[in-house]
Amino acid sequence: MRYFGTMSAREKIPVAVLGATGAVGQKFVRLLVNHPWFEVGALAASQRSAGRPYAEAVSWKQPSQIPLDIAEMTVQSCWAELNCPIVFSGLDSSVAGKLEQEFARRGSWVFSNAKNHRMDADVPLVIAELNSEHLQLVPLQQEKRGWHGAIVTNANCSTIILALSLGPLQQRFGLKRVQAVTFQAISGAGYPGVPSWDVLGNVVPYIAGEEEKIESETQKILGGLGKGRIDSAPIRISAQANRVPVEEGHLQCVSIEFHDPPSQQEILKCWRDFGGLPQQLELPSAPPEPILVCNQPDRPQPRLDIHAGKGMSITVGRLRPCPVMDFKYVVLGHNTVRGAAGASILNAELVEATAGREG
Amino acid sequence: MRYFGTMSAREKIPVAVLGATGAVGQKFVRLLVNHPWFEVGALAASQRSAGRPYAEAVSWKQPSQIPLDIAEMTVQSCWAELNCPIVFSGLDSSVAGKLEQEFARRGSWVFSNAKNHRMDADVPLVIAELNSEHLQLVPLQQEKRGWHGAIVTNANCSTIILALSLGPLQQRFGLKRVQAVTFQAISGAGYPGVPSWDVLGNVVPYIAGEEEKIESETQKILGGLGKGRIDSAPIRISAQANRVPVEEGHLQCVSIEFHDPPSQQEILKCWRDFGGLPQQLELPSAPPEPILVCNQPDRPQPRLDIHAGKGMSITVGRLRPCPVMDFKYVVLGHNTVRGAAGASILNAELVEATAGREG
Amino acid sequence: MRYFGTMSAREKIPVAVLGATGAVGQKFVRLLVNHPWFEVGALAASQRSAGRPYAEAVSWKQPSQIPLDIAEMTVQSCWAELNCPIVFSGLDSSVAGKLEQEFARRGSWVFSNAKNHRMDADVPLVIAELNSEHLQLVPLQQEKRGWHGAIVTNANCSTIILALSLGPLQQRFGLKRVQAVTFQAISGAGYPGVPSWDVLGNVVPYIAGEEEKIESETQKILGGLGKGRIDSAPIRISAQANRVPVEEGHLQCVSIEFHDPPSQQEILKCWRDFGGLPQQLELPSAPPEPILVCNQPDRPQPRLDIHAGKGMSITVGRLRPCPVMDFKYVVLGHNTVRGAAGASILNAELVEATAGREG
């Protein structure tokens, strides 16, 4: 399997960011600055932004300056020929569907944060540490669709955080039932996103479509590679999604039931020992420890713990027996890094590194 | 059964507030202003406050002025003879245990919001609409302890809100298992309570002792009156308690499993039809509808819905099937009114009204 | 001067609310429920809402239920004939200009919260307690424009709160220079208003057009009635406007300089003694004390003090000498009650009551 050409030690791979002026797009830009393998070769956004310098077109809302060389790049239309073998999509779902297909058709590998193609049978939904074997769907996808490029998706922000904490347990012990209640940060809704009147000093116990995504995407990620498709993991999952007045970081209260419950110590060890291909390959965005276990009784907390592993580690805590299921615990992750842009980039690194090995 | 004398139509019953300068005490004071049956006859607090006018001793933190006649009352020591047949206790648990016993010994009926005596076998833990029959423990308590007065407790703020939503379902259909994840307001921790550095833009997934209280107190409230004690309801309950940056109002995401599941419509009807003795007797603090069902998909919300029934109604919403248990829903209540001071006052009204009828 | 007919003791005056589904419109609706003189006769909004029941057309964001009889009213188009002698305008400024003129032309008295006509030479900008004599512009306005109706405006939310604190001092002692720095609540921006990402845990030191409004509107309100126009008060005013993560209540830090400085005690007495026509006439929405002086060193505070006088009193505190000007103090008011809908209603009551007296 050969992906998109040999990576030279000297030349970085030009990548495009679609939806570059949006909240996820800005995060892509921020994470790609000084990336050792990739360099931003194109920024694309809506017609309204096209033709303008990025610094003018964007309403930059990150707690840092716009990188200087990026600031002066001219934003292109998302329909333009961008000539980048790798494309990161932070597009809104209203336009992502067709645009991503078009880029894949033209030969780019599209690493997408949009929801549109996640549940397509021939599209891998990947957490790089967990189910890299799902990338084997790609040749089928290319053949079926007649593409030279491909679409690889990452999951919804809450799903990634939950699934990353469940994955090692599922692989090692076998899960039966999962309940998750989320406390989601406002950044997950993009910009302008949640009106302050709705969320300041308040909780909104509803996020449209979120619970369904968490339930079905988790089953796909934890599922096995079947005949030309993923067989969803036979785990019953129930999610309850809530918005809270937190800036960054999705926290979840999780209850789990196993077919054959391990001990509390075995679970902790399983999390602590966990690592995947990204760690073995020492990919640039891979955190040394994808799952951190914290011991303080009142942690993890969004404000204190989201930066673990530069935003790419999740943190679990408070593992304890559950009177109703087997165990309950708290998990936290950085929703716009591990849960969005960082996940896409890590997937791209994984594909690139694997190609390098096999090419 | 005769409680504390006939209520005259013309004379209000003098009541004392213990811990009157604290957060719960302030709420008692606020709710007792213009009460049709009760009038504040004594305000008691620690030695530091004793002897000073209330307006000076208290650091008033309510969004209203201190009632004028209350402002000038002299705060007494909690060990003083207060000469009030009814005593409301907003005491801290570090001192509530002995003080409440002392008042009961001297002949007062103590309606307590403190945790100390809630789980005592001979002390009723009462939600007025749900388990008023638990008040039948009082004669046993009096006999056993040699008291003329009594201690009647109300539950933890989260417990009351959860149990009030579960009670009608348990009575009507029989519950098997319950999972509750709380989103608790800062007011639940009193004053100074939670440091702003811990909770601003953050979630703290831990409240010391809270989960155990929710689990055990709910079982007692929903339990049946046995031989001189309450037999805990055989429901498996698991709680996960969290602090969120909300000022007032505890919201909970709940999943429930029945022995024999009713339909969604039956549950909604059960909640809508629910009422108890307080509603039949039209007690002053009884909300016409103890449980409000809201239909908007994103409600209840703390900021918009806590004032329902003047803070004495809980609001449920989002009832829907649960892939793991039978149903899941959201419940919200005003933690310092229905969940604390208002609950105690309603219990006192219930006792008073029942006595009136029987005396 | 006869305004809009005799008010019968038995019949309430039908009033229309323009922009009834918006944030200010909702506040009008809430404040008009059970009004002793007025009743909501028409609700008007954009074409999108017209024809639908109010409860369906509105995204109700108030911390209370929609009043039942209002909920079922059919929303009308703002261009419809509404047949109400009094019209309250909560319209967005993009449409308020022409629509308000149209209603005045047809014979209604329009009490407007929109900015469009505030600075028109023949339109009174009224704080009922301060400058009711500015209503004498109305006959000129009617004559000049050939209207039977009229437009009466109230000021920007920050302006009203500031000007109400300055007015008595200006009338009594004569002000020379004023500096005001505002801490404005998010509700002032309407709905959806300020994105949560911008304001959660943050301060935005800019509100478009706000500083200019505070400066010029205050000068007009405090100005004198000249020949067919208002002569702006010759006070130099500098405003700095900021958005803070507060739900309701605009707080301001003010510094003032007099031509001939009074003592601190004289200022306090001036504020405490202050009242105007609304208090003399005991208008329904008039607070008994328009200006409350609080003594605690750390007050007023938005969350604790906005409800003073049912939201119609402002609260001043911390008056102290200023090393740069003469004195400095803090003032707080409820921005959507005294600063918006409540101000319009009080103006209407004033006009109505005056007409009653003179008619």
Next chain:
Amino acid sequence: MRYFGTMSAREKIPVAVLGATGAVGQKFVRLLVNHPWFEVGALAASQRSAGRPYAEAVSWKQPSQIPLDIAEMTVQSCWAELNCPIVFSGLDSSVAGKLEQEFARRGSWVFSNAKNHRMDADVPLVIAELNSEHLQLVPLQQEKRGWHGAIVTNANCSTIILALSLGPLQQRFGLKRVQAVTFQAISGAGYPGVPSWDVLGNVVPYIAGEEEKIESETQKILGGLGKGRIDSAPIRISAQANRVPVEEGHLQCVSIEFHDPPSQQEILKCWRDFGGLPQQLELPSAPPEPILVCNQPDRPQPRLDIHAGKGMSITVGRLRPCPVMDFKYVVLGHNTVRGAAGASILNAELVEATAGREG
């Protein structure tokens, strides 16, 4: 002038942190990790903490892990002999006075963030870029007090941010009058600091002692080195201090009046061109640009701009004419970095570098 010995290229100078478990102490620890010149040689705190490993003694509240080698250090008593030539004091003012003197007496240079000695006539109050010449008070201090060590203080967090923006203007153009209204983050109050009930969704328009500190400390910093003392700058300054629900970053709205007003462009240029000894010497903690000028109309904002210059730059914006004074603008700085621990460290670097040059 020789300070505390030659700095070897290979050996770092051991420094002690007093009050190491407190909020400021934690920030010192965080900023000193990987410092090129200093290494943490001792951590000292109260008796309660002494003898315990730092990781146990501290309630770590920083958004990062405790540095590993620091975590295992044993906390010492503040009265112990710490054997560090440089001591950073994050002590509470209740104990800082005597302890800092004791360390100076024993021969250490104490760089203190406490308020106790700031206004002592022989103690320099230093912003490294602005008034390094005030360090010439040290020999007088040593002689007068008979010390080998010294006390060098930095100002209150709000003062540093304000004074750093005023300093270049004072040096270049001469200021006459200044008004500053602060929006201060909760981190400025330490831990537990401000109760969440006081500040969530609220503004507290009072911080005890803060306004006086801002006024007098600014005058001392901007003052000239006289005969054995600092002659306060003859600028009239008025401060109004407020707490807002922001985590980190003090923002201020400032109005200024000059003796002979420069143009707006001259002020901007003066800020942009500003630098001091720390920039010339390229001190490790010195930001390349101590004052950043931002052009967006709604900036600086705490959440977006505090990290400028790694927290050591202040950001100014919105410079515009003031109808009452000459100009008004907004300034923001990181209150616990530039406004506290970072300021002390920069002062120590300056002293060290100067010694190195002269030694």
